[in-house]
Amino acid sequence: xxxxxxxxxxxxxxLDSTTVTAIVHSSGMEICALSFSxxxxxxxxxxxxxxxxxxxxxxxxxxxxxxxxxxxGSSLTGTGRIPREGITAEIPSTYIPARNxxxxxxxxxxxxxxxxxxxFTGVNAIDYSGYPDCRPEYIDAFQKxxxxxxxxxxxxxxxxxxxxxxxxxxxxxxxxxLDLGVDYSHTLSCYSPDLNGRSCGLCDACRLRLEGFxxxxxKDPAPxx
Amino acid sequence: xxxxxxxxxxxxxxLDSTTVTAIVHSSGMEICALSFSxxxxxxxxxxxxxxxxxxxxxxxxxxxxxxxxxxxGSSLTGTGRIPREGITAEIPSTYIPARNxxxxxxxxxxxxxxxxxxxFTGVNAIDYSGYPDCRPEYIDAFQKxxxxxxxxxxxxxxxxxxxxxxxxxxxxxxxxxLDLGVDYSHTLSCYSPDLNGRSCGLCDACRLRLEGFxxxxxKDPAPxx
Numbered sequence: 225x226x227x228x229x230x231x232x233x234x235x236x237x238x239l240d241s242t243t244v245t246a247i248v249h250s251s252g253m254e255i256c257a258l259s260f261s262x263x264x265x266x267x268x269x270x271x272x273x274x275x276x277x278x279x280x281x282x283x284x285x286x287x288x289x290x291x292x293x294x295x296x297g298s299s300l301t302g303t304g305r306i307p308r309e310g311i312t313a314e315i316p317s318t319y320i321p322a323r324n325x326x327x328x329x330x331x332x333x334x335x336x337x338x339x340x341x342x343x344f345t346g347v348n349a350i351d352y353s354g355y356p357d358c359r360p361e362y363i364d365a366f367q368k369x370x371x372x373x374x375x376x377x378x379x380x381x382x383x384x385x386x387x388x389x390x391x392x393x394x395x396x397x398x399x400x401x402l403d404l405g406v407d408y409s410h411t412l413s414c415y416s417p418d419l420n421g422r423s424c425g426l427c428d429a430c431r432l433r434l435e436g437f438x439x440x441x442x443k444d445p446a447p448x449x
Numbered sequence: 450x451x452x453x454x455x456x457x458x459x460x461x462x463x464l465d466s467t468t469v470t471a472i473v474h475s476s477g478m479e480i481c482a483l484s485f486s487x488x489x490x491x492x493x494x495x496x497x498x499x500x501x502x503x504x505x506x507x508x509x510x511x512x513x514x515x516x517x518x519x520x521x522g523s524s525l526t527g528t529g530r531i532p533r534e535g536i537t538a539e540i541p542s543t544y545i546p547a548r549n550x551x552x553x554x555x556x557x558x559x560x561x562x563x564x565x566x567x568x569f570t571g572v573n574a575i576d577y578s579g580y581p582d583c584r585p586e587y588i589d590a591f592q593k594x595x596x597x598x599x600x601x602x603x604x605x606x607x608x609x610x611x612x613x614x615x616x617x618x619x620x621x622x623x624x625x626x627l628d629l630g631v632d633y634s635h636t637l638s639c640y641s642p643d644l645n646g647r648s649c650g651l652c653d654a655c656r657l658r659l660e661g662f663x664x665x666x667x668k669d670p671a672p673x674x
Contacts, residue, residue, distance in 0.1 A: 288516045296562045315600045322558035325598045329554040333547035337521045362597045369590040373550045375540045378581045 227381065230254045230340035232331045235285075237273035239433055240346030240389055242411045243401040247388055248344050249280045250404055256338055257285040258331055262323075263292030265306075268421045269412040276410060284338075288330060306416045308426035315354050316428060318415055324357035328366050328385065335383045336376045343385045351394035351436065353428045363387050394436030402440070409445035422447040452606065455479045455565035457556050460510075462498035464658055465571030465614055467636045468626040472613055473569050474505045475629055481563055482510040483556055487548075488517030490531075493646045494637040501635060509563075513555060531641045533651035540579050541653060543640055549582035553591050553610065560608045561601045568610050576619035576661065578653045588612050619661030627665070634670035647672040 231248050235241045235257040248255055259273045270287060277285035307316050324347065331343045347358040356362060367385045371377045389397050401408065413433045414423035423430050425448045437444040456473050460466045460482040473480055484498045495512060502510035532541050549572065556568045572583040581587060592610045596602045614622050626633065638658045639648035648655050650673045662669040 286518060288518060289514075290516075291513045293511060293513060293559075315603070319600050320558075321561035321600070322554055322598060325554040325557055325594065326551070329547055329550040332550055333545075334518075336546035356600060356603045357598045359597070362594070365590070365594040365597050369550065369587070369594050372584070372587045372590050373547060373582045375544050375546070375581060378540070 225254050227339045227341045231342040232256045232335045232340050233344045235273045237269035238413045239411045242276050244344050244346040246404040246406045255282045257282045259287045262290040272412045311428050336374050345387050347387050348389040351432045394432050395439035398436045422449045450479050452564045452566045456567040457481045457560045457565050458569045460498045462494035463638045464636045467501050469569050469571040471629040471631045480507045482507045484512045487515040497637045531652050536653050561599050570612050572612050573614040576657045619657050620664035623661045647674045
């Protein structure tokens, strides 16, 4: 396959990245899935990422360990409390310093070594938690950086960062995924699932997700406590 | 100390980053030194980084492990041959995909969690190997990304990326370091030192370094084979 048919997909195992994987897969592209183990409390999402990689017969699924030290200070990796009161106008404590910048940087290295033209990320800025590194202007800035950062780009083979969910509501994302046959019982969005992998239903990620299914008139197949 | 007196310094243990560390130290800033173990052949540079951290009484020296998988394909981490014929107009095989982007991304996370206003990097674009991610336009693009990427920046506490050596020749960098009392015997630039930590004298990094000392009329105190 040529490079325009190869993509690195950032696959956390959550609802958004799994939907993106289904979208890219339906286009017939060859996928390298990239997941990260970075000390997140919700490592069960990595199992879900593995199931998605199996379902779509993805030939290469990298799970990269990242030292959690630089991410110290987020309730998602540290000892802080995950907020359950609902989404506010502020950036929540689950924000992880520079997370998407680190993830996209790694993806850039992987895309260049695999000679893949595309990097797909599931970030979106409609029904989201307010993280700064999920906004369209952030993705645009990363594209400008990528155009200068790699030998591939400098030599006329640019790597393109695509965020197909950016302007979709959570309900629209779920609709798209259901149309493509995504099994959402094999995705995990919750920031603090219990030991059996059941979602809390109260954290920001659960609230956005449940509302998305409600608006589609369907029930979320994932287990809740 | 306030955030304007705190800096994260990318310290590889080479000539450039050690000089930057001396510059930042001489300004009286509190330093968090950040080094990476990423499968490089020249891990002896990390020992040098440790010596520099000791010399400048740096209170926090992080050595972060990075999975070398995304960097596959460089002669600096893989099985390829390190070029010894001298510097050409092309990007050499020692180029590592997205390396500086990954390093700066990690530094951004560390700077935000430590509430440090500055990130210092030793990249320079005069006497260099032609890597795309060492050019001023690349650093400018990373600054624009950083301004959008972090909670800190969004809330009015920007993190600034500084590359004080950017427009200096290797000879000027060495002159500056000597003035500040840098002991260059405790730095390693060579891409393929022998098991005793002696430099080869022939790789691009050695050639640039030796020429820099020669122009200063002094001998490089580092051991060569």
